[in-house]
Amino acid sequence: MSTATATPARTYSSYSAPLWKRWLVTRETAVIVLTAAVILYSLANVPNFDGPLTLKFLLQDIAPILLIALPMTLVIITGEIDLSVASIMGLSSVLLGVLHDAGMSVPAAALLALLAGLVCGALNGFLIAYVGLPSLAVTIGTLALFRGIAVGLLGTTAITDFTEKWADLATGTIGDSRIPLVMIPFAVLAVGFVVLLHFSTFGRGVYEIGLNDEAAHFTGVNVARTKMVLFLLSGVVSALAGIYFTLRYGSARGDNATGYELQVIAAVLLGGVSIFGGRGRLHGVLAGVVLIGVLSSALRLESVTVNVTNIIVGLLLVASVILPSVLGWAGSRLPRKASAAPAGPRPDKDAATADV
Amino acid sequence: MPTSNTAAPVLALRDVSKSFGPVVALRAGSISVEAGSIHALIGENGAGKSTLVKVVAGVHRRDSGTFELDGEAVDFGSTAESKQAGIAVIYQEPTLFPDLSVTENIFMGRQPLARGRRIDRQAMYVEAEGLFQRLGVRIDPRRPAEGLSIADQQIIEIAKAISLDARLLVMDEPTAALSGVEVERLFAVARSLRDEGRALVFISHRFDEVFALCDTVTVMRDGSYVDTRRVDETTPSDLVSLMVGRDVDDLFPKTPAEVGEPVLQVRGLTRAGVFHDINLDVRAGEIVGLAGLVGAGRSEVARAVFGVDAYDSGTVTMSGKPVKARDPRSAINAGMAFIPEDRRKQGLVIDSSVAGNVAAVIRRSIAKAGLITGSMENRAAGPWAARLEVKTSALDMNAATMSGGNQQKVVIAKWLATNPKLLIIDEPTRGIDVGTKSEVHRLLSELAGQGLAILMISSELPEVLGMADRVLVLCEGHLTAELDRADATPEAVMHAATHQLEDAR
Amino acid sequence: GCGSDSDDGGSASDGGSGGGGGDLSITMLPKNLGNAYFDTSTDGAEKAATEIGAEFEEVGPDTASPDAQVSYINTVAQQGKSALILSANDPDALCDAIDEARSADVKVVTFDADTNPDCRDLFINQATAEGIAAKQLELISDQIGGKGEIAILSASANATNQNAWIDMMESELADNPDYADIELVDTVYGDDEDQKSFDQTEALLQNHPDLKGIISPTTVGIAAAARYLSDSSSKGKVALTGLGTPNQMREYVEDGTVTSFALWNPGDLGYLATFAAAALVDGDITGAEGDSFDAGDLGTFEVGADGVVLLGEPFTFDADNIGDFDF
């Protein structure tokens, strides 16, 4: 063996598979293809789906989910989960309303609402990252807490008198295109998160934590701080989504966006993120969100009730998590057969160990 | 192997193989155990002993080979089935239910029942007391299993196994954490079981135990059966050469290097319940060996020094400068590198690429403005992988697809890439093949020669004695001896590693 | 008149005179699905639709929240339906969506609960707020003998029409000498959810031991309250009235928990709304004050101020007449 200072004895090829293979043979691609297929099918067969308004309404509907899916993806990749996002939306919505009602300008109120989101995220993050509590339990608790504060502040009344120009901002489109304005902040955030997750040392840490947090810790990744940051992001982006939601519907209510957390998580898992952490890419997730959005839009146009849509989303969710382990199980069946007939050590095993 | 003269052997494995993905844990394992005999199974770390045991227990399903119990072919899909068939197993690492009482741990699933299929707790406690009596220990049957010392945990496992009154009892390194007294009691029990006509398999790294207890011994190397001998017809040195497969003396080529300034200084390091008032220095160019029984707390000390674990009091300084507690980053920045004992769980991110692993620690320095791409990692990782001659087809291969030895090389590469001043290495050669083993040893002494300070933890006495300039011995979290290379004899180390336990009685 | 069509229920399916007019497509969007009151109004609307020969469908969220309604309004705009009939969960929140729909020239008729007048074309009003308020006070007053504490169990706290009625009642209580001895001690909200309304009733009785009567101006609320009273020790001691549907209340009128309550016929409401929508689409009316149109069995109606069409006065149900109704 050469000494640690000697010149490299050999070099390695960087990749085991050609580029196209590494990109095309992935879970993400599958989701994207499926989404495209659904869109094409709807365009062909769903009356009015090809209509002028569809794109605008579709994007407006899924915007909050698109937004929250960004931080949620990172959170789930670290192996944690945040069930409190919808409640944070509700809380920021209510704060926006209450503060605006108290005579504050919409931007100022929105800023404070974002701050509140940050605080909510900080509470989650502290309890999970530093106290070391399970994120499931914590965020079930804060789900109730944040929603409770929202409802407590406003009861079942609603605040609806938002200055027109801000409401228009939420519902307006870019120029006279069909793209809603909200897609601009989303695009910015999306780019930011893609860089953060896929092209930064921080992102590498996120994956390592998800795959094996102990090893990450041993390698000097600051596990606690990473998780803290992610929950802060999750909180503030949820608050942003809540503000958009409020302005779009022009009503601040305590029960706004109830149940959105399920849709977000469903979309993220559908997009190929492993609930066990460590696996998943953002483009798959975004495709997942679009898929769910297109489905419900098309089904509504077909006058299918929301219940059926829920059933389909639920089935997609279960299927998307079950599928890998079903395949794995099927795979594990094969060697069993081999063991039935006592054979000598299999040649491929020898091959595998040839370089030991 | 010896053909059984009378009835079929209780346990007979032939050419059993088991792989985990590409890692071949067991290539051609064979063993044949007679009733009324205690059969030793020995081999170096990673020889495949535990894997073989787990195949017998039904934890793993063999890929190929034959498996017979009392002459009938069997194929266990679960541990429940093997239990049914009368096999009791003590696994290498204790598997207890921390929340439950010691007694429940022993009788789970087969508790004595009173009327109405109600669990008869009283009877259960009495029975547990009986078992502990037989093993000559005093553990409160009502206390929770949580927080037991490794040794006590091991004793619970033993109690569990013998209470099953199985026809075949397999013990995977049951004595690794036990003191002399406890070992004696265990042996007494084992012998009485043998005299009842049961078959026992006993795995240990300590030859004295093998020769004291067993009648037959099977040797394994690199996952394959090597030979089976009657104990009274063989000698330790025979066994060693069978295990290692070559002459022993060229195994530990420690080249003396001149020792420089102290690099690491640890003073009064203490963590309640784990280790106490640890003082140690490691100087440049010096290899310090840290010896002791499993559970002595060596790894805990190392982890605390490196900052992955917290400690209650004490100080750690690198070449004069204090290192922040509970902060691996500052330890790394101070020039420490830590190769932990468990590769798969702590050493590397097993499901990540070779490049990703090698570049993991130096990521920040190779990144441009915090941004990093796969190709950057590959460029940085390539040379280091090459220096350690890591065998892989490409840098984006999953680390999980590599053999134990290559995985260890990846871990070493990843830390050498940080060019450290101090290298802490826990169980450097556990579970790696003989070839790589000596490569690692040569590398270590070369690094020391280049002035690197090395703190080496090892459960293998020959390794410690062969490699270390100085040997520190840890016993139940206390430093009990500091021996120079000259006077570090097996006896001296073993005594220091256990004497405190003797005193306690 | 209310009794006029007790043959209501599923009769939508029978025959269908006009038939062919596929160009006239109407969507009905109630506050939420699975609400008996709206089921009845939808039945009425469907009946009208078959008579007109319009293509008709009902869609809706399962919880009564405005944001849920928005996406359905959007869908109607996408589908380019000719008319939308809705009961608004929020007076302002829906306006943007409705504007969008109208600019995709969908005629928008609100019924039961209105939006801002400038958002929609027409509002079909079940009865004047004054009428409803007065009626309920009158009922409770003679059930509690003109004196004592009363409380109100409403729908959600921002339900437009409930709030309007409650205001009316409060001022009426203040001004009208007949009600001098009646004190309104509390107003609580059951959000038109059974269990919430149920628990709120319990809380009312618990916190106001001397409570004499409860007014619940919402069909869900009154049913839940009746259900609670019917087997509580307050049964018979605490009077209950308000707005309810005969089918839900029959049980409690018969067992004496409730002596009388009021309502218009939701079926007629939906029926009328549908004819109004059709008239708008056909261009018979524009929604301007003074326009008048024909509404099948119900005769002709005239559009009042702010594009409001009034169905009539609320009708009182009691043990003697409740048997004649099925909705």
Add this chain to the structure above:
Amino acid sequence: MSHTDIERPGTSADVSAGEALLVEPSRLSPTRRALTTVLRSRELSIFLVLVAVVVLATTKNNSFLFSADGWRNFLLNPSILLLLAVGQAVVIITRNVDLSVGSTMALTAYLTGRLFIEQPNLPIVVVLAACLLMGAVLGLVNGVLVAYGKVPALVITLGTLYIYRGIMLTWAGSDRINAGDLPREFLSLGTKTVVGVPVLTIIAVVVLAVVGYYLHTARGGRELYAIGSDPDAAVLYGLPVRRRLLAAFVLSGALAGLAGALYTARYGTVSSSVGSGIELQAVAAAVIGGIAIFGGSGTVWGAAIGAFLLITINRALPSLGIEDFWQRAVVGVLILGAIVLDRILARRQARKLAESRDHA
């Protein structure tokens, strides 16, 4: 080694009862042991909280407890959540969670109404049995997916939460169940009391007693704890892990099914929103009652008291002059408080036990 220091003079004398209870319980006399166990139990502490809430509310307004209805509602209202909490507790003990109970409950609540509409003179027990059965089947679906799919229960039951409610709403369409559709004696079941105790409460308490007894004294029950305490060890040990998991989910589903029927009896109307969000209350009740979310410890008694606490606080808020809108927030605070407390206590215990290893 811990067992050697018993001979050491001193150590045995100067340890507190609590310490002894932890490290060497047998040193205490059986009565003393029992006493200390009870005194230090989580169940007792939240029971005291419950008492405090009741006393407070009653002093503010004594009809809270001391009126026919007050007393009845105090016992009656928690009974449905209690059933769910018991099922939830058993599932959580195995280190899983069942979020689909609310939807299961909704389905069987509607089933009850349907059955009575189809067959007005169906015997009540048959209906209850039907609901139990339906719930069990829905629970079985969860169980199979979790035990064989090797997917976290959280995700699976999140999915079935959607699916089951979707099925219920599609099935129910826009028609709903009114009191009028239900036979009198079934409705009266919802409020009938026997010697001052509501029937629903009796049913719930009986279920509680049976499950509690099973968990404490049956092999199966203890295995549930073992599985939750360390799933991998349970597999190595050869416990029938899958079968037990299935059983846990089936139980949770069946109890949710029963709860659905009782809901209909109690409230007389079934609308689309039945039981939505109640799954979180059930989890909350269990967690507050001292069931560790990591599984392996806690008792259904605790979960039951937790359920009582939640509902009673909800009832008490108005009496205490707090708008009941804040109830959700209170629940959140209770959950967080409970898990933080658990963590602190667990740390203390682990440390005590570690130190008990020391002797030097």
